[in-house]
Amino acid sequence: MERPGSAWLNFMNRKCDNCKSQATVHLTEIKAGKKVEKHLCQQCAEQQEGIPAGTAHTPINELLTNFVLAHSQGAKELTTNAVCEHCGMAWPDFKQGGLLGCEHDYALFEKDLTPLLQRAHDGATHHLGKVPVRRGGSGVPMKRQADLARLRKELQKAIEGEDYERAAKLRDQIKTAES
Amino acid sequence: MKLTDLTTRAGEWLRGIGPMSEIVISSRVRLARNVSGYHFLSKCTRHQRTTIEHKIRDAILGASISPKTLYVDLQDAPEVDRQLLVERHLISKPHAQSEGARGVAISESESVSIMVNEEDHLRLQVLRSGSQLEEAWEEINEIDNKLESTLDFAFHPRFGYLTACPTNVGTGIRVSVMLHLPALKLTGEIEKVFRAAKDMRLAVRGLYGEGTEALGDFYQVSNQTTLGKSEEEIISDFKGVVIPKIIEYEHHARRTLLNDRTAALDDKVFRALGILRCARLMASEETLYLLSHLRLGVNMGRVKDIDIRTVNELFLMTQPAHLQKLIGKKIDGDVRRAARAEFIRHRLNAA
Numbered sequence: 011m012e013r014p015g016s017a018w019l020n021f022m023n024r025k026c027d028n029c030k031s032q033a034t035v036h037l038t039e040i041k042a043g044k045k046v047e048k049h050l051c052q053q054c055a056e057q058q059e060g061i062p063a064g065t066a067h068t069p070i071n072e073l074l075t076n077f078v079l080a081h082s083q084g085a086k087e088l089t090t091n092a093v094c095e096h097c098g099m100a101w102p103d104f105k106q107g108g109l110l111g112c113e114h115d116y117a118l119f120e121k122d123l124t125p126l127l128q129r130a131h132d133g134a135t136h137h138l139g140k141v142p143v144r145r146g147g148s149g150v151p152m153k154r155q156a157d158l159a160r161l162r163k164e165l166q167k168a169i170e171g172e173d174y175e176r177a178a179k180l181r182d183q184i185k186t187a188e189s
Numbered sequence: 190m191k192l193t194d195l196t197t198r199a200g201e202w203l204r205g206i207g208p209m210s211e212i213v214i215s216s217r218v219r220l221a222r223n224v225s226g227y228h229f230l231s232k233c234t235r236h237q238r239t240t241i242e243h244k245i246r247d248a249i250l251g252a253s254i255s256p257k258t259l260y261v262d263l264q265d266a267p268e269v270d271r272q273l274l275v276e277r278h279l280i281s282k283p284h285a286q287s288e289g290a291r292g293v294a295i296s297e298s299e300s301v302s303i304m305v306n307e308e309d310h311l312r313l314q315v316l317r318s319g320s321q322l323e324e325a326w327e328e329i330n331e332i333d334n335k336l337e338s339t340l341d342f343a344f345h346p347r348f349g350y351l352t353a354c355p356t357n358v359g360t361g362i363r364v365s366v367m368l369h370l371p372a373l374k375l376t377g378e379i380e381k382v383f384r385a386a387k388d389m390r391l392a393v394r395g396l397y398g399e400g401t402e403a404l405g406d407f408y409q410v411s412n413q414t415t416l417g418k419s420e421e422e423i424i425s426d427f428k429g430v431v432i433p434k435i436i437e438y439e440h441h442a443r444r445t446l447l448n449d450r451t452a453a454l455d456d457k458v459f460r461a462l463g464i465l466r467c468a469r470l471m472a473s474e475e476t477l478y479l480l481s482h483l484r485l486g487v488n489m490g491r492v493k494d495i496d497i498r499t500v501n502e503l504f505l506m507t508q509p510a511h512l513q514k515l516i517g518k519k520i521d522g523d524v525r526r527a528a529r530a531e532f533i534r535h536r537l538n539a540a
Contacts (some may be wrong), residue, residue: 134417
């Protein structure tokens with residue numbers, strides 16, 4: 011019943027408060043007891059807030075998680091220029107309309123979709139729930155999926171605790187479980 | 190079973206019974222599904238849209254999801270019928286207003302509805318009165334399994350069930366409860382609910398879902414995260430954490446009103462009852478506002494001569510399309526407001 015409401019589109023297409031190019035730096039400040047949100051492009055952030063280009067706006071945990079996930083899945087090329095051979099969907103069209111065109115778009119735009127999904131789904135990147143019987147499910151969530159979810163949670167924890175040795179081991183376990 | 194049969198009775202979910210129904214009006218679980226091998230609707234031609242609609246209609250009617258199933262072709266349905274279905278929470282507003290081949294299947298009890306060609310090919314919904322999320326999930330899961338035996342749903346091992354909008358991907362589940370929170374509104378503490386909901390990553394919406402106002406102190410609370418959690422986990426969070434917490438807030442506000450502001454509480458309740466029993470023109474928004482205070486009074490035992498079922502029925506029947514169906518013709522303006530006032534007076538004075 012929910013539409014891709016304006017909130018979803020705003021979320022994907024937030025413009026810089028200053029110059030109206032794509033905002034990539036999102037700040038929340040408490041000023042005089044009031045919450046102030048700022049959305050800036052990299053250039054304006056550098057000028058106004060003294061935030062250096064590159065990584066400062068991304069929490070270190072997120073960066074590391076993305077890094078580890080990217081390697082556990084095998085890095086793929088960015089898909090910004092790709093066009094779906096089935097439905098003709100291109101990434102800019104999706105960003106404008108908020109809706110995908112067919113089931114194949116998810117795999118095609120996987121790389122670009124991942125950060126959006128993480129933001130929309132509380133950091134989650136993988137399904138953990140019912141699997142259709144004809145896709146190998148039992149009509150109820152599978153144990154393997156539950157195991158994977160547990161491993162991913164532990165991986166997150168290991169990264170947060172800066173236990174990289176354990177993180178590497180967990181990453182390999184996830185790789186094995188996924189294959 | 191015909192559409193007109195619906196106007197003569199309140200749907201199962203609005204009977205005002207069921208666990209914790211003094212605060213939890215209804216529990217809803219919906220699943221978003223798309224059929225593999227077909228484009229999502231935004232990329233469909235008219236012809237493809239029609240093909241999908243026929244395929245799904247046949248699958249639903251062949252799956253015997255309930256003893257009697259009504260299928261309404263919404264492309265041909267008159268506006269008042271589409272509005273009626275919105276007022277009964279059987280279809281969404283966008284589904285009523287959009288164009289092209291689309292429909293809805295409704296079970297006889299009205300607890301199950303399946304929208305065809307809304308934002309996704311299928312939107313399955315189970316709606317039950319009171320706090321019954323687990324029961325609703327069991328029922329919808331069974332229907333999903335039945336449909337899955339003839340329809341191949343788009344699914345990806347990593348992303349789960351694939352939906353047109355990535356905000357629904359994964360389980361495709363939206364769990365929501367409709368809550369009546371008049372005391373929190375009167376004590377000015379409704380913000381507590383918004384804050385708690387935000388902390389738990391839940392959305393709070395109005396009476397008819399996204400983009401609608403919280404009329405009559407009704408709030409729809411629903412999950413926003415559909416990926417990375419199992420269906421059972423999402424439901425048990427609601428049942429174990431979300432609902433009890435908000436109910437406790439509302440109970441606390443009701444106790445405060447009763448103990449510290451008895452005269453003010455009774456004034457609100459009986460002022461509402463007085464207007465409802467005497468007014469000659471009633472607008473729909475004012476009706477919701479007054480019925481909300483009356484419902485609070487009945488549930489708190491301040492009003493003893495009116496049954497809660499009468500109040501629940503009035504919420505449903507005084508909506509524009511329902512009134513027009515009852516009267517049997519299109520009415521608007523003062524004629525409609527007069528008809529509404531008369532209907533309410535008749536029901537409340539006879540009680």
